[in-house]
Amino acid sequence: MTTFRTRTAIATAALVAGLSLTACQNDDAVGAAVPAGSAANAGSSSTAGSGGAKASAGTAGTAGTGGSTASAGNSGSSAAGKTTGGGGSSQNAGGGNGGADSSACTTANTRVVVSKVARPVNHMLLTITNTGTKDCSAYNAPLLGFDDAQAATQINEDSKPQAVVTLAPGESAYASILLSSAAGDGEGGGDAKKLSVHFAQRDGGGSAGNPVTLNLPAGTYTDSTASVSYWQSDMQDALTF
Structure with missing residues (x-):
């Protein structure tokens, strides 16, 4: 089993400040193959807008299923052949870049999807798709928080790629989430209902x-x-961690 080294200090402050910034919507029941998910469309406004029902792409890979999604106000298509999914409801949420590097992938220029996968066990797949009109770079690793966690989920340092993943419009990047140890030796276990996703800055100094x-x-x-x-630029590469 891959060992992990914790890299949480740089993300904790940003995560605590942002955990309650965005609105969520209840998922539909998860189906056996590609279940419906809930979506939030990020716009340029910093306040929540009115939501309307529409179809939204979930994610499935070779072993994945549809899940919850969040997308940018300027919607774009997912990379051909990389994702499939079920429809869901949507609502608008703020998606400004917060003064960050304009080359970074953020909620303002990507659609974010989290999906269950059949293999490996105890994993989920996080997918982002560039919905903007310019290239964006997915720096470092996503900064995650389950429910009301006060610290960011640890990052698997063994998964660090040789180069930054840069996405042209329509292209996707992937990160795998190990939920729990297959050996059952984890502590403080329980069912999580929500996942907060922050994008990292290029220098790793925050979100x-x-x-x-x-x-x-x-x-x-x-x-x-x-x-x-x-x-990772490849779904299967992501799922090896």
Whole structure:
């Protein structure tokens, strides 16, 4: 089993400040193959707008299923052949870049999807798709928080790629989330209902733009061994961690 080294200090302050910034919407029941998910569309406004029902892409890979999504106000198509998913409801949420590096991927220029996967066990897949008109870079690893966690989920340092993942419009990047130890040796376990996602700045000094909060499928169990990989350009590469 891959060992993990904790890299939480740089993300904790940004995570605590942002955990309550975005609105969530209840998921539909998770189906056996590609269940419906809930979506939040990030716009340029810093306040929540009115939501309307519409179809939203979930994510499935070769072993994935649809999940909760968040997308930018300027919607774009997912990379061909990389994602499929079920429809869901949507609402508008603020998605400004917060003065961060304009080259960074944020909620203002990406759609964010979290999905269950069949393999490896105890994993989920986080997918972002560039919905903007310019390239954006997925720096470092996503900064995650389950429910009301006061510290960011640890980052799997073994997953660090050789180069930053840069996305052209329509392209996607992936990060795997280990929810709990397969050996059952984690502590403080319980079912999580929400996942807060922050994007990292290039220098790793904090978060870029506003976070997004996604609803998790029922029965998403996490414990103290939970971790997230760095962004990867290939789905299967992400799921190896």
